[in-house]
Amino acid sequence: MTTYRYQAVDGDGVRQQGLIKAESEEVVAQDLAARGYLVLSIQESAGLLDGLMRRFAQQKVRRMDIIELANSLSVMMGAGLPITTSLADIISATPNPTLRNILGNIKQEIEQGSTFSDALDRRGAVFPDIFTRLVRVGEETGRFEKSLADVAEHLQRVEDLTAAIKKALIYPAFAIVTTLGALIFWLVFVLPQIIGTIKGMGVKLPLLTRILMGASTVTQQFWYLAPLVVAAAYGGFRLLKRSEQGLYLIDAAKLRLPIYKLIEYNRLLAVFAEQMRILIVAGLTVDRTLGIVSSVVHNAVFKKAFDQIREDITYGSTIADALRKHPVFPVMVVRLVGIGESSGSLDNQFSFLATHYLKKLDEISDKLGKIIEPVVIGFIGVMFAVIIMGLLLPVYDLISAVGKG
Secondary structure, eight states, X not given: OEEEEEEEEOTTSOEEEEEEEESSHHHHHHHHHHTTOEEEEEEEOOSHHHHHHHHHHSXXXXXXXXXXXXXXXXXXXXXXXXXXXXXXXXXXXXXXXXXXXXXXXXXXXXXXXXXXHHHHHTTTTTSOHHHXXXXXXXXXXXXXXXXXXXXXXXXXXXXXXXXXXXXXXXHHHHHHHHHHHHHHHIIXXXXXXXXXXXXXXXXXXXXXXXXXXXXXXHHHHSTTHHHHHHHHHHHHHHHHHHSHHHHHHHHHHHTTSTTHHHHHHHHHHHHHHHHHHHHHHTTOOHHHHHHHHHHHSOOHHHHHHXXXXXXXXXXXXXXXXXXXXXXTSOHHHHHHHHHHHHHTOHHHHHHHHHHHHHHHXXXXXXXXXXXXXXXXXXXXXXXXXXXXXXHHHHXXXXXXXXXXX
């Protein structure tokens, strides 16, 4: 198929342009006409240049855009409106031109006989997999608007989870960057001037001062090695993640790192509980649900546990008993899952767990500044105490020599 660049005017008189893959210009013209566009020009794409231009010109479809789409569709479908009419109203009210164009294409495919889930599946780079899966379940069970409402609720929880993690990490990142910046500034600009003045007085420099001078000299002469070391470390990290064993070691280390493990561990438990909740509500079997959760959890330690749990359940074990074999799952999770299995309220128990761990993440993000602050202040205090001692020791020696003379 060939990529064509088009310019057209939509039904509201707004000029539109973009790229379409099609077998011929005639197919492109028919496609645009079906959308209600008045075609101005159609040209074969220049290839790489147009691809780059499209990438820079496209506005990113954010998760909140998808949440609003799912919410709006759920309300409109619940009111009895046909999906094509609902999509047309949403398209006219969508400010994001990229999403508007995507929804226009989806609407056209539905009018040509495609299902909504199939149209979403062809755009997996925009719509998350869980969106497509739940919509397909809704189409098969006749609970379409309920599935859309579940999608919106799930994505909103994921958005809250992402916001909590960012909030938790922003202070440590800021503290580390500013501390390193202050250290480099002292070593490169301040210390050489002060120590140079002291050396000019002919004072014998003590060991600590000579160490600081050496650190300052190395920093000035080999500063360019710092980004190279960072790049090499990043490259080694990426290379290690390519092997299954290396990825497992990295993910296991994340669960042991001081402070960071609080964020990572609660994030993984929140993702696990939320994914289980939404997929069970959608009517998927536990075996299939665990397979999906294993693919989206993004931690090799938890993934290995899920694969073993899935195997145990296949051989007749309960979910709670299978979870109990793995220390990564706390007692509360095992206990509530057991209660949910025995009472038939598994989705409610997972909903409680997801809310609980999201709340814990919020609490951690609020307290993390107080946890990190003493560590940062202590490090800065020790660092500047060493620097000041290195500067004052030769001054003290100079004053002592003058006093004796």
